[in-house]
Amino acid sequence: AQSVAQPEDQVNVAEGNPLTVKCTYSVSGNPYLFWYVQYPNRGLQFLLKYITGDNLVKGSYGFEAEFNKSQTSFHLKKPSALVSDSALYFCAVRDNIPGGFKTIFGAGTRLFVKA
Amino acid sequence: DTGVSQDPRHKITKRGQNVTFRCDPISEHNRLYWYRQTLGQGPEFLTYFQNEAQLEKSRLLSDRFSAERPKGSFSTLEIQRTEQGDSAMYLCASSPNPAGTGGGNGYTFGSGTRLTVV
Numbered sequence: 001a002q003s004v005a006q007p008e009d010q011v012n013v014a015e016g017n018p019l020t021v022k023c024t025y026s027v028s029g030n031p032y033l034f035w036y037v038q039y040p041n042r043g044l045q046f047l048l049k050y051i052t053g054d055n056l057v058k059g060s061y062g063f064e065a066e067f068n069k070s071q072t073s074f075h076l077k078k079p080s081a082l083v084s085d086s087a088l089y090f091c092a093v094r095d096n097i098p099g100g101f102k103t104i105f106g107a108g109t110r111l112f113v114k115a
Numbered sequence: 116d117t118g119v120s121q122d123p124r125h126k127i128t129k130r131g132q133n134v135t136f137r138c139d140p141i142s143e144h145n146r147l148y149w150y151r152q153t154l155g156q157g158p159e160f161l162t163y164f165q166n167e168a169q170l171e172k173s174r175l176l177s178d179r180f181s182a183e184r185p186k187g188s189f190s191t192l193e194i195q196r197t198e199q200g201d202s203a204m205y206l207c208a209s210s211p212n213p214a215g216t217g218g219g220n221g222y223t224f225g226s227g228t229r230l231t232v233v
Contacts, residue, residue: 034221036221036222036224042226043119043206043224043225043226043227044158044206044208044222044224045224046221046222046223049220049221090157090158092157101146101163101165101170101171102160102163102171103148103160103222104160105150105157105158105159106157107155107156107157108155108156108157
């Protein structure tokens with residue numbers, strides 16, 4: 001069964017500093033991996049995905065994520081945080097197998113960027 | 116196309132009443148998903164449609180829950196005999212068929228319907 005873990009409920013970082021939001025996953029096949037962001041009173045927005053190829057994938061708003069197969073991790077990163085990045089971030093995984101269509105979401109990590 | 120639309124945005128109902136929510140996906144997306152999100156948690160999968168076919172229903176859904184997508188376009192989610200534990204944000208999402216796009220598409224989510232059962 002698929003599962004995804006976000007070990008940190010909250011991440012605090014100062015504006016201008018690099019940020020990392022952690023995610024580990026478990027799937028039976030090769031994974032499709034995703035990050036979504038949820039701003040207050042707004043819907044979930046797709047940020048980026050890993051399907052295959054380069055382990056470092058780039059997404060919206062300057063975010064990137066690094067896929068590490070041996071550690072089954074897909075951490076979200078940004079070189080320089082902005083106050084406007086403060087939001088709830090969800091890691092998600094889907095099995096890359098025939099019939100695999102269900103995306104499972106982590107519990108979320110709240111990112112707080114302080115000016 | 117302005118994205119995934121959900122109606123209503125908010126619904127307050129008395130325990131025991133039936134409620135129905137509607138989702139209009141992006142028109143060219145043939146996959147449609149329903150999720151439920153409670154405060155401080157990630158979205159939980161409820162059910163999934165490919166065109167008009169409901170291909171999976173989560174064990175989270177009791178017999179009081181039913182979803183339809185009769186013409187492969189909009190979808191409805193009905194909750195019968197609502198309970199206070201049904202209070203949550205109900206999210207709809209859609210995605211294109213991956214076969215034509217190389218696989219692994221992200222979802223486009225609607226803004227959700229917030230249900231409060233009193």
